[in-house]
Amino acid sequence: MRQSQLFTKTLKNISADEQSVNAKLLTRAGFIHKEMAGVYAYLPLGLRVIEKIKQIVREEMNAIGGQELLMTSLQRKELWAKTDRWDDKNVDVWFKSRLKTGADVGLAWSHEEPITDMMLNYISSYRDLPAYVYQFQTKLRNELRAKSGILRGKEFLMKDLYSYSLSAEAHEEFYKKAIDAYLRIFGGVGLGKDTFLTFASGGAFTQFSHEFQTLLDEGEDVIYLDRSKKIAINKEVLSDKALEQLDLKRKELEEVRASETGNIFNFGTAKSEQMGLYYIDEKGKKMPVVLGSYGIGITRVMGVIVEKFHDDKGIIWPESVAPFQVHLLELSPTPSPQSSPTRGEEVYRALRDEEIEVLYDDRDLTAGEKFADADLIGIPWRAVVSKKTGDRVEIKRRSESESKLVDLKELIKELS
Amino acid sequence: MRQSQLFTKTLKNISADEQSVNAKLLTRAGFIHKEMAGVYAYLPLGLRVIEKIKQIVREEMNAIGGQELLMTSLQRKELWAKTDRWDDKNVDVWFKSRLKTGADVGLAWSHEEPITDMMLNYISSYRDLPAYVYQFQTKLRNELRAKSGILRGKEFLMKDLYSYSLSAEAHEEFYKKAIDAYLRIFGGVGLGKDTFLTFASGGAFTQFSHEFQTLLDEGEDVIYLDRSKKIAINKEVLSDKALEQLDLKRKELEEVRASETGNIFNFGTAKSEQMGLYYIDEKGKKMPVVLGSYGIGITRVMGVIVEKFHDDKGIIWPESVAPFQVHLLELSPTPSPQSSPTRGEEVYRALRDEEIEVLYDDRDLTAGEKFADADLIGIPWRAVVSKKTGDRVEIKRRSESESKLVDLKELIKELS
Numbered sequence: 024m025r026q027s028q029l030f031t032k033t034l035k036n037i038s039a040d041e042q043s044v045n046a047k048l049l050t051r052a053g054f055i056h057k058e059m060a061g062v063y064a065y066l067p068l069g070l071r072v073i074e075k076i077k078q079i080v081r082e083e084m085n086a087i088g089g090q091e092l093l094m095t096s097l098q099r100k101e102l103w104a105k106t107d108r109w110d111d112k113n114v115d116v117w118f119k120s121r122l123k124t125g126a127d128v129g130l131a132w133s134h135e136e137p138i139t140d141m142m143l144n145y146i147s148s149y150r151d152l153p154a155y156v157y158q159f160q161t162k163l164r165n166e167l168r169a170k171s172g173i174l175r176g177k178e179f180l181m182k183d184l185y186s187y188s189l190s191a192e193a194h195e196e197f198y199k200k201a202i203d204a205y206l207r208i209f210g211g212v213g214l215g216k217d218t219f220l221t222f223a224s225g226g227a228f229t230q231f232s233h234e235f236q237t238l239l240d241e242g243e244d245v246i247y248l249d250r251s252k253k254i255a256i257n258k259e260v261l262s263d264k265a266l267e268q269l270d271l272k273r274k275e276l277e278e279v280r281a282s283e284t285g286n287i288f289n290f291g292t293a294k295s296e297q298m299g300l301y302y303i304d305e306k307g308k309k310m311p312v313v314l315g316s317y318g319i320g321i322t323r324v325m326g327v328i329v330e331k332f333h334d335d336k337g338i339i340w341p342e343s344v345a346p347f348q349v350h351l352l353e354l355s356p357t358p359s360p361q362s363s364p365t366r367g368e369e370v371y372r373a374l375r376d377e378e379i380e381v382l383y384d385d386r387d388l389t390a391g392e393k394f395a396d397a398d399l400i401g402i403p404w405r406a407v408v409s410k411k412t413g414d415r416v417e418i419k420r421r422s423e424s425e426s427k428l429v430d431l432k433e434l435i436k437e438l439s
Numbered sequence: 440m441r442q443s444q445l446f447t448k449t450l451k452n453i454s455a456d457e458q459s460v461n462a463k464l465l466t467r468a469g470f471i472h473k474e475m476a477g478v479y480a481y482l483p484l485g486l487r488v489i490e491k492i493k494q495i496v497r498e499e500m501n502a503i504g505g506q507e508l509l510m511t512s513l514q515r516k517e518l519w520a521k522t523d524r525w526d527d528k529n530v531d532v533w534f535k536s537r538l539k540t541g542a543d544v545g546l547a548w549s550h551e552e553p554i555t556d557m558m559l560n561y562i563s564s565y566r567d568l569p570a571y572v573y574q575f576q577t578k579l580r581n582e583l584r585a586k587s588g589i590l591r592g593k594e595f596l597m598k599d600l601y602s603y604s605l606s607a608e609a610h611e612e613f614y615k616k617a618i619d620a621y622l623r624i625f626g627g628v629g630l631g632k633d634t635f636l637t638f639a640s641g642g643a644f645t646q647f648s649h650e651f652q653t654l655l656d657e658g659e660d661v662i663y664l665d666r667s668k669k670i671a672i673n674k675e676v677l678s679d680k681a682l683e684q685l686d687l688k689r690k691e692l693e694e695v696r697a698s699e700t701g702n703i704f705n706f707g708t709a710k711s712e713q714m715g716l717y718y719i720d721e722k723g724k725k726m727p728v729v730l731g732s733y734g735i736g737i738t739r740v741m742g743v744i745v746e747k748f749h750d751d752k753g754i755i756w757p758e759s760v761a762p763f764q765v766h767l768l769e770l771s772p773t774p775s776p777q778s779s780p781t782r783g784e785e786v787y788r789a790l791r792d793e794e795i796e797v798l799y800d801d802r803d804l805t806a807g808e809k810f811a812d813a814d815l816i817g818i819p820w821r822a823v824v825s826k827k828t829g830d831r832v833e834i835k836r837r838s839e840s841e842s843k844l845v846d847l848k849e850l851i852k853e854l855s
Contacts, residue, residue, distance in 0.1 A: 030506055030561050030570040056557045058511045059544075064557065065509040067572075073509075090446055093481040093489075095474045096512070096577060097534075097594050118513075120534040120546065122593075123583040128475075130512075130536065130546065141472045141480065145446050154446040156483075161512060161577070167539040177538075178513050 024347070025371075026384045029053075031066050033396050043241065045326040046172025048338050052399045054346075061169025061177040063322075068400065071346035073180065076321055077159055079211040079343065080182050083204040087197070089157045089184055094137055096161065098129035102136045106297045116164035130163040135290070135316055138185050139298050146312060149189055149304050153197065157184035159321065171241065173326035174282060184317040189302070191291070194313040198287065201317050205235055205285050212324055213341025217331065218284060221246050222269060223257040228291025230268070231260065235285035235319075237327050242282035249275050282327050283320075290314040338401030339421050347382040349374065349438055350402035354390045354409035366408045370416060373431055379438050397421075406434060440763070441787075442800040445469075447482050449812050459657065461742040462588025464754050468815045470762075477585025477593040484816065485741075487762035489596065492737050493575055495627040495759065496598050499620040503613070505573045505600055510553055512577065514545035518552045522713045532580035546579040551706070551732055554601050555714050562728060565605055565720050569613065573600035575737065587657065589742035590698060600733040605718070607707070610729040614703065617733050621651055621701050628740055629757025633747065634700060637662050638685060639673040644707025646684070647676065651701035651735075653743050658698035665691050698743050699736075706730040754817030755837050763798040765790065765854055766818035770806045770825035782824045786832060789847055795854050813837075822850060 031053030038057065041047050046063075049055040054069035065073055081091065103109035109129070111117060118130040131137070138156060145151060162181050169176055184201070188194035202220060209218040214237050221234040236246050236255055248255040249271050256265060256276070266273060292311035295301070300312045325344075332339040342348065351374065353367030364372070371383040382402060384393050390409070397405050398421070407417040407426075416434050419426035429437065447469030454473065457463050462479075465471040470485035481489055497507065519525035525545070527533060534546040547553070554572060561567060578597050585593055600617070604610035618636060625634040630653050637650040652662050652671060664671040665687050672681060672692070682689060708727035711717065716728045741760075748755040758764065767790065769783030780788070787799040798818060800809050806825070813821050814837070823833040823842075832850050835842035845853065 028504070028506075030558075030567070030572060032561055032567075034560060056560070058553060059513065059515055062511050062513045064511050064553070067506045067508055070507055070509050088444070090444075090483045091486055092483055093486050095478050095480050095594055096579065097475065097478045099475055118536040118544070118546075120536045120581075123581055128534070130534075137474060137480070142446075144450060144472070145448055151446070151448075156446060163512065165536075165539055178511050 024382055026382055027386045029067060029382075031068065033399050041172065042170055043172035043174065043326075043330075044333065045174060045329040048329055048333055048399070049173070049326075052338060052401070055173065059177075061166060061175065063173055063176065063178075068346045069325075072325055072340070072344055073321060075344040075346075076212055076324055077182070080159075080208055080319055080321065083208050083211070084155075084157050084182070084184055087155065087200045087204050088153075089155045091158060092156055093158050094131070094134045094141075094160060096131050096163070098131050098137060100127045100129065102140050103129065106136055106294060108136065116166060118163050118165050131160070132162055132164045134158070134160065134183055135185065135294060135314070136298065139294055139300055139314065142187060142300055142312075143298075146187060146300060146302055149302055152187060152189045152302060152312065153193060154187045155184060155197070157182060157317075171243070171326075173322045174241070174330070175243065176322065179323065180321040182319045182321055186315040186317070187300075188313040188315070189304075189310075191313055194289065194315055198289065198315055201287055201315075202233065205287070205317070205319070208319065209235060209237070209284065212344050213328060213332070214284065214324070219246070219248060219253060219255045219281075221255040221257055221281075222260060222265070223286070224260050226288070226290065226293070228293065229289045232286065232288045234283050236281035237284045237331075238279055239282045239327060239330055240280050241330055242280040244281050244283055246279060246281050247271075247276040248279050250277065251275070255279075255281075282323065282330075284324050284327055285317075285319040287317045288315060290316065333401070336395070337399030340401045340403055342403045345401070345403050347380045347402050349379060349381050349404040349406050350397045350400065351381050351383045352390075352393045352397060352405065352407045353383070353385055354393065354407060366414070370406065370408055370431060370434070373435065374438070377435050377439065379435070404438060440798055442798055443802045445483060445798075447484065449815050457588065458586055459588035459590065459742075459746075460749065461590060461745040464745055464749055464815070465589070465742075468754060468817070471589065475593075477582060477591065479589055479592065479594075479738075484762045488741055488756070488760050489737060491760040491762075492628055492740055493598070496575075496624055496735055496737065499624050499627070500573050500598070500600055503571065503616045503620050504569075505571045507574060508572055509574050510547070510550045510557075510576060512547050512579070514547050514553060516543045516545065518556050519545065522552055522710060524552065532582060534579050534581050547576070548578055548580045550574070550576065550599055551601065551710060551730070552714065555710055555716055555730065558603060558716055558728075559714075562603060562716060562718055565718055568603060568605045568718060568728065569609060570603040571600060571613070573598060573733075587659070587742075589738045590657070590746070591659070592738065595739065596737040598735045598737055602731040602733070603716075604729040604731070605720075605726075607729055610705065610731055614705065614731055617703055617731075618649065621703070621733075621735070624735065625651060625653070625700065628760050629744060629748070630700065630740070635662070635664060635669060635671045635697075637671040637673055637697075638676060638681070639702070640676050642704070642706065642709070644709065645705045648702065648704045650699050652697035653700045653747075654695055655698045655743060655746055656696055657746055658696040660697050660699055662695060662697050663687075663692040664695050666693065667691070671695075671697075698739065698746075700740050700743055701733075701735040703733045704731060706732065749817070752811070753815030756817045756819055758819045761817070761819050763796045763818050765795060765797050765820040765822050766813045766816065767797050767799045768806075768809045768813060768821065768823045769799070769801055770809065770823060782830070786822065786824055786847065786850070789851065790854070793851050793855065795851070820854060
């Protein structure tokens, strides 16, 4: 894409009430726009990152048998009343409104209830199980405080998968697959090294649920990490008993701050029993379905990536989620014979022909302005053409300071 | 995809309060699930259709310079108060709620105001114009009645593009491009023959706005169509004066029912003036930006397609938006030597190798049940393998009754 045609520009002055690094950098670089506290729009660059993250998640969810669907934002009161989660005393993040008929209606903050209710249409026999369904859906949560940019918002994008299994054993088997898929996802988006399976409080059916916590000084959570074993335990379940069960030793644990980027939860048969989701087993016996839920905060992951990968000049995107692979900067285009393309144009076309995603800075700005914008936006590779580079291209990784001169063929090879 | 793994099944009994053909067929076939009146979830088959329609729209929007972004559902009262569209007396479809702080918050039924407000950050000079931005966004509208399935809902998916232009002339030029893009889109999704540019009431700046009306007996609108000229006029603006201006003759017009699948609207500079969106022109003069909006109801288009393309057995999807290209039915799999694949498996793999989107009915059902499901789901091609077809495949278009026997090579050629 030509940067001259991108309607966003980098911003020098942004609202002083943005306190978080992720919101500051993403706003200045033109990835997001703040609609209100905790509510952000995703501009073209930002939407490209979101779609990259979604695609990494989608492929892993499909690989473990997930089927993508899209539930609704508007929610019926009676459905959530069945599990006692309509009342604001029990769920304090509801946005509620009213239909013209006067009936209460909720805005979805989660989807276990409506998906499970829908499954009543499709699950009645053991032959219908298992079923794994997921969606990418905007969640609305009426949070009192939302000061950490896109790490915690009133409106955010989440991937939520729900598993419906025949038995606790079948559930357990899928649950393990989901853990592996999650670890591959966090690896895929560049957070693998710093994301740890973390034991947190379970519900009626299990002692523990599992979180995926990414180490982050700005994170909301405190976890106790055994680096050698690559697992952690959440502050709320830290006890001698829990440590013994998990074969962890207190003196080997580091207290670290982290952000919860994913979580998986075993509902057992509790919700199915509340909502009437049973199946008839091979012997003709009526059995409740075992339910699990598996969340990843897509926009939170994007925010965590920015918190972790930036320097004082701007963002440093991991290649897998970057809005473009390469930022091509043309400095003071060489005057060329009438109607023949500039060197920048030539390189731009050559990269596009190779289906390399390129943002081409063809704007009439100084070299300094272009370099500063490139550092702020944070595309993994920068390629510069100028009088100085002649028929070669100067390339540099955003994460490194060394540059080198290559010819077009080498450039394409490096980026492919 | 293997149909044995698809969690949805065709349903025989659906709620008696579904009155529209689109909701009945889409629900029975497993494309949608009704959450409440006018609020539908999109199941795997339905989401595939939605994504196909979105991609056709996206490509045309990109081709005319559109940049995709994603605005928010939560909306600030003060923004809409500026244009006097917060008050329920002026906009009677708001869903409203409250933040924890007690402040009012709206759920987006449209996005002109927030997008225009955001543009204050990016438009200040003539150099920043034009800008064309669009999104695919869930709109929430508190409609009193919602009885026509996905043709009109309280929650629906819309593509909305907004154009910001330097002048009325520049606006007009883009507006014409948008009309052409819309006609290509309706052609692309299979509605070209029956969709007509229709003159409707304008606003303060133009006498007419433009709708795209698709002929449909179940449509909500009445339009007057000149088939030879391929344009129509909406009932609300039908007058002798309007007919004269449009060079139409009353006696040449047909009164027909139609559904509004798209609309484009010229706001002139009214909204920019209300919201303070000005630019400095080349002579240093402060000028208001000219705004246009361009909508297509994505889920409505899906509903209209079903209303138009079905028979008493089920849906007949146009190839461009079908969830799969071919429905492969294996009837009573031939017993094959241990561990060697059935004929159906072989054909399934061959089609997948060619990247042909195939739904493979590998379920243990009778031929009659499989044929009935295939007709209901409405994939454009049906391919049958059975003892009778031997090493060939019996193929048939959903829209035709004649079938023919082909070999695998011919099958792939026909579907590619």
